Amino acid sequence: MKHKLIKGISFTGLFFSLLIGCKKDDKYYISPNDPTSATVQTLLTALEVSTMNSYEGDLTRSAGVLIQHGVGVDAQASQTNGYTLSENLFDNQWGQIYQAINTGYQLLDISGGDENPRYRGVTKIILAMNWGLLTDLWGDIPFSEAVAGVKFPKYDSQESVYTGIQTLLSDAITDLESTDDENSIAPGSDDIIFDGDAELWTKTAWTLKARYLNRLSKKADYKPADILSALEKGISDKTEDCMSPHGGNGTDANQWYDYLNQRAYIVASKPLVDSLKLRPEDKRIFYYYDSTSSGNAFVGSPVDVPVSSASTWGEYLIGPINRPKDEIGSPATSAPLVTYFEALFIKAEVLANEGDVGTADALNEAIKASCDKATGGTYDGASIATYTPANTDVSRVMYEKWLAMFGQVEAYTDYRKTGYPALTPNPKGFTDGHIIPKRFPTPLAERTGNTNAPTPKITDAVWFAQ
Numbered sequence: 001m002k003h004k005l006i007k008g009i010s011f012t013g014l015f016f017s018l019l020i021g022c023k024k025d026d027k028y029y030i031s032p033n034d035p036t037s038a039t040v041q042t043l044l045t046a047l048e049v050s051t052m053n054s055y056e057g058d059l060t061r062s063a064g065v066l067i068q069h070g071v072g073v074d075a076q077a078s079q080t081n082g083y084t085l086s087e088n089l090f091d092n093q094w095g096q097i098y099q100a101i102n103t104g105y106q107l108l109d110i111s112g113g114d115e116n117p118r119y120r121g122v123t124k125i126i127l128a129m130n131w132g133l134l135t136d137l138w139g140d141i142p143f144s145e146a147v148a149g150v151k152f153p154k155y156d157s158q159e160s161v162y163t164g165i166q167t168l169l170s171d172a173i174t175d176l177e178s179t180d181d182e183n184s185i186a187p188g189s190d191d192i193i194f195d196g197d198a199e200l201w202t203k204t205a206w207t208l209k210a211r212y213l214n215r216l217s218k219k220a221d222y223k224p225a226d227i228l229s230a231l232e233k234g235i236s237d238k239t240e241d242c243m244s245p246h247g248g249n250g251t252d253a254n255q256w257y258d259y260l261n262q263r264a265y266i267v268a269s270k271p272l273v274d275s276l277k278l279r280p281e282d283k284r285i286f287y288y289y290d291s292t293s294s295g296n297a298f299v300g301s302p303v304d305v306p307v308s309s310a311s312t313w314g315e316y317l318i319g320p321i322n323r324p325k326d327e328i329g330s331p332a333t334s335a336p337l338v339t340y341f342e343a344l345f346i347k348a349e350v351l352a353n354e355g356d357v358g359t360a361d362a363l364n365e366a367i368k369a370s371c372d373k374a375t376g377g378t379y380d381g382a383s384i385a386t387y388t389p390a391n392t393d394v395s396r397v398m399y400e401k402w403l404a405m406f407g408q409v410e411a412y413t414d415y416r417k418t419g420y421p422a423l424t425p426n427p428k429g430f431t432d433g434h435i436i437p438k439r440f441p442t443p444l445a446e447r448t449g450n451t452n453a454p455t456p457k458i459t460d461a462v463w464f465a466q
Contacts, residue, residue, distance in 0.1 A: 040119055041190035043107040048192055049252075050100040051126050052244035054133055055409070056255035056335050059093050059440075061266060063137070063412035066436055067402070068423055070266040071301040073308040077265040081306060083429035083437055085458050088444040094138075095445070098146065100130050105147045115184045118198055121175030122187055125205050128168040129337070132212060135161040136413050137440045139462035140454065152451045158463040159219075165212050169205045176202045192245050193337075204242045207234035207343050211410075214346050215464045217353055218417065224350045231347050235340045238373055242338040246331060253331030256407065257318040261328060267310040271423065273300030275403060283379035284371055287316040288406050290328065303426045316374045317407045336408060341369035345401040352394040360392040363400060370404035395420045416465040431459050438465060 058076075065072045065080045072081035076089055104127040111119040134141050135158050143161045145153035156164075176198040180186070187196035194200045210230040216222045235241060246254040260266075268289045276285040277298070289311040291298050301310035312328070315321060319330030336342075344366035351359040364385035371381025387396065398420035405411040415423065416438050425436045437458040447453045 038106075038110070040107060040111045040116070040185065043103055043110070044119065044122065044187060045190050045192055047100055047103045047107060047123065047126055050096060050103065051129055052335075052337070053255060054093065054097050054100065054130070055337055056244060057093070057259075059133065059137060060407065060409050061259065062440070063409045064407060065266060067412045067415055068269045068271045068303060069406055069411065070272075071269045071303055071306050071310065072266055073301065073306040073310075074265040075263070078306065081303065081426065083426065083431045083434070083458070085437055085441050087441040087447060090440055090443040091445045094134075094443040097130050097134050098142075101127060101146065104130070116186070117175040117178040118183050118186045118196070121172040121178075121198070121205075122191060122201050124168045124172035124175065125201055125208065128165045128172070128205075128208060128212075131161060131165050131168070132208070133409065135165075136215075136409065136462075138442070139439055139456070142450070142452075154452050155454060162212055162215060162464075166209060169209045169212075173202055173205050176205070193242060200240055200242075203233070203235045203240055204338050205234075206230045207242075207338050210234060210343065210346050211338070214349065215413075215417070217349070218464065218466070224354055227350050228347065231343050235338065235343050238340045238369065241336065241340055241373075243334040244337055245334050248330065248332040250331065254318060254329070254333040254335060256313060256335065257329045257331050257333060260313050260318055264312060267306075267308060267312055268294075268298070268300045270300035270302050270310075272403070272406070273298050273311065275399075279384045281383045282371070282381075284316075284374045284403070284406075287314050287374050287376070290314045290321045292321065293328075303424075304428045315376075336373070339373065341366055341373050341404055342408075342410065344369050345397065345404060348397045349394065349401070352392065352397045357389050359397070360387040360389050363387050363392055363397055366404070367400055370400075374404075374406075394418065395422075416461065433459075435459055438462065 061070070061077065062080045062085075064070050065077060066083075072078045079086065079089070104123050107123045108120060111123070113120070131143065135143075139158050140155040141158075141161060142153035143156040143164060186198075189195060194204075207230070210227045213223065213227045213230065244254075246252055273285070273289065276282055276288070285298055289298050290313065291311060293312040294310055297311075299307075299310045301307040315329070317333070317335060318328065319333035321328050344362065348359055348362040348366050351362050364387050367385040368381035371379050371384070398414055398418050401414060402411050402421050405414070415421070415436070423436065425434050427434055429436070431437060438461045439456065439458055441458050442453050442455055447455060
């Protein structure tokens with residue numbers, strides 16, 4: 001079946017169908033709209049680049065400020081810190097994701113259908129990641145009509161979007177089981193994440209299935225056994241992590257590196273810094289943050305009184321720090337998308353929800369995997385992975401996951417679903433009761449360009465968190 005390109009999402013969505021995967025200040029630019037370059041290879045690379053940018057860019061930074069991984073001290077980040085999530089701040093990001101989805105369906109159209117199932121499989125996994133990011137942050141979204149040529153696409157329920165994501169991932173796994181002989185062409189170096197490795201993509205798909213099945217932990221159709229089964233088939237070692245690769249020539253730089261070297265409007269938060277300091281042996285703080293930026297000490301800014309002189313990001317997200325040079329980090333630093341340590345935390349959460357005595361062991365393994373990943377293998381986390389059944393419950397699992405998911409949207413999603421960790425909202429935040437926003441606002445261009453666009457309050461919980 002031929003897929004139609006996205007129409008009527010919003011004026012921003014239409015604009016971004018012309019600019020493949022890029023926002024105005026994005027240093028990535030690959031244009032498959034030139035007929036001479038619109039091949040499956042260029043489209044796949046463009047789709048991956050755009051997706052990586054969404055998972056590393058403004059959406060992640062905003063979520064990180066809300067979840068108190070960082071504190072916004074200036075410009076848009078300062079507004080987010082004060083819970084003034086203006087609808088016009090999200091036009092670019094919303095449009096970028098929908099244009100990436102547009103690219104994905106275009107790729108499905110030209111990849112030859114049954115002749116190239118591996119291209120189809122990889123594309124469906126990346127589409128699932130884009131749909132997942134959209135619905136996680138906005139709840140109900142245009143989904144079933146988003147690629148149907150409908151002028152004003154309807155908003156589908158978040159529940160149905162998650163069902164659609166699971167279908168995409170299941171179909172992708174089937175596609176990736178195809179043999180070499182069943183593929184006239186297959187992804188290779190154009191797949192900048194896994195270089196065409198079908199096994200690694202399959203493991204990523206299973207882990208993503210577990211991630212999105214776990215969104216339903218507050219719902220009647222929550223199926224712990226299905227999650228654990230998916231995890232068994234998913235990422236099983238840090239060498240299999242799905243990471244966003246980057247280069248060092250300035251055009252494909254790590255987005256955290258780019259942001260902090262250009263603007264640095266976000267600094268370390270006191271809640272996270274102080275939490276890491278509670279266990280002096282936890283070496284992740286040396287990799288999460290840069291002590292030299294604040295007088296050779298790790299300093300977190302209070303949430304309500306932002307302090308721009310607090311510590312900035314460290315090696316884990318932006319690469320090695322080489323003070324006293326003005327430039328910090330390395331643009332070639334990879335960033336996490338779907339990882340082994342996330343999979344282990346999902347397992348620990350599922351077991352905790354079931355009251356399983358194995359929760360403590362699963363949590364300890366997750367902590368150790370996080371420490372190993374964050375420190376590049378220099379610290380195994382054994383000294384802090386000391387939970388026992390007597391002191392392990394869901395609140396402890398989610399607290400530890402909050403520490404581990406530094407720099408990823410997942411921490412914001414977990415907080416909204418479970419209420420953990422027990423963060424103190426910004427007392428100066430501009431929401432009723434100063435509560436941490438529970439969703440992102442409908443973007444301005446979407447509200448004015450789609451007559452079906454809802455306008456929920458940012459304090460209204462999305463479906464999975466209700």
